[in-house]
């Protein structure tokens with residue numbers, strides 16, 4: 001999702017392009033005001049990736065975004081007060097062949113504000129709310145829908161999305177709301193989204209984290225890659241955790257290797273190990289491994305030792321070996 005003012009078209013387009021380069025296949029843009037949907041129409045013309053209009057509270061914004069060329073509109077129908085307004089949005093989406101993502105959020109489920117719903121009842125309530133929205137859309141003859149049930153709680157996210165996957169046959173978008181700073185967001189997102197994806201649930205994902213959206217994309221890609229759902233396009237770096245046998249500064253060496261690998265566009269597995277005794281065995285499935293001792297390292301290619309090299313030559317020799325893969 002972009003994080004610059006939508007009305008700043010040039011910045012927004014630059015951020016969309018950065019997200020695409022980072023691996024995003026869809027980009028969502030907030031359109032809270034009329035000026036935003038006008039800008040959205042210009043952004044659509046300048047990028048190739050499908051754009052999703054993020055709409056809250058306003059049927060007018062949803063219809064304007066649809067007419068502006070949105071590929072999909074994200075809507076929490078509970079935020080649109082009048083049913084006739086929801087029908088207006090559905091009719092526009094139908095006419096322009098635009099998909100709709102129907103969202104239910106734990107924080108805004110009915111009765112929660114008036115009469116707090118105990119946690120054990122929230123999943124059922126979210127499911128009921130989703131069912132009522134689906135009936136509303138299907139009743140109007142519209143089925144181009146994607147379902148999304150969000151919570152800031154990893155376990156609730158898993159529970160409610162399992163229930164939705166079992167109850168309905170529509171595509172699903174997965175994500176946690178308000179997941180935190182990147183370091184805090186990555187673990188709950190990996191737990192919740194990883195669990196669901198491993199069970200075959202979910203068609204698109206978004207990791208929410210404060211800060212640069214490219215970081216969100218990188219976390220999301222790591223989750224998908226670790227489950228084998230996305231092909232690696234760059235090296236995977238494995239680093240030994242270090243122990244009492246370690247004789248060199250493994251973290252420093254690993255950071256140098258990590259920096260050098262950013263220029264490599266080849267999917268492969270590289271290991272940096274902290275000793276020459278257990279390192280080779282622990283890195284046996286790496287394509288290239290550096291098992292470092294004091295002032296030198298043994299270099300392995302597909303599990304075979306090919307050289308012993310002095311410390312200053314580790315990075316260039318490692319990169320040269322990657323070229324031979």
Ligand code: SF4
Nearest residue numbers: 240243274275278279
């Ligand atoms: S590779 Fe060597 S230094 Fe690293 S954790 Fe294993 S035994 Fe310890």
